[in-house]
Amino acid sequence: MQGFAGLMWLLSMALILFSGFALIDAAIRREDAYRATSKQTKPFWLIILGLAFVVNLLFPILSFLPVIGLIATIVYMVDVRPALRDLPGGGRSRRGSSSDGPYGPYNGGF
Secondary structure, eight states, rough: OOHHHHHHHHHHHHHHHHHHHHHHHHHHHHHHHHTTTSSSOOHHHHHHHHHHHHHHHHHOOOOOHHHHHHHHHHHHHIIIIHHHSSSSSGGGGOOOOOEEEEEOOOOOOO
């Protein structure tokens, strides 16, 4: 019985890591990237993936709620994330340097 409990613990940790990775990935993507790909909105995915993460932390893996969270996480990873990554810049938040002007980096006028 200890082997089964150990396996369930490993699966539970894998689910927590998987949903945590998806949540962090969704958080670093730009808001306009979600609209450009017509994949709901960033707050929508942050709420869904945040709930999935919390459910995976609180409920045992054999419960019904972690399965729903797993499905939501898989949908994000298989459908939304590739669409966001296909955008120019990968849909990630980009911060320019202090020398960037309105049309790009300033390189001394030459």
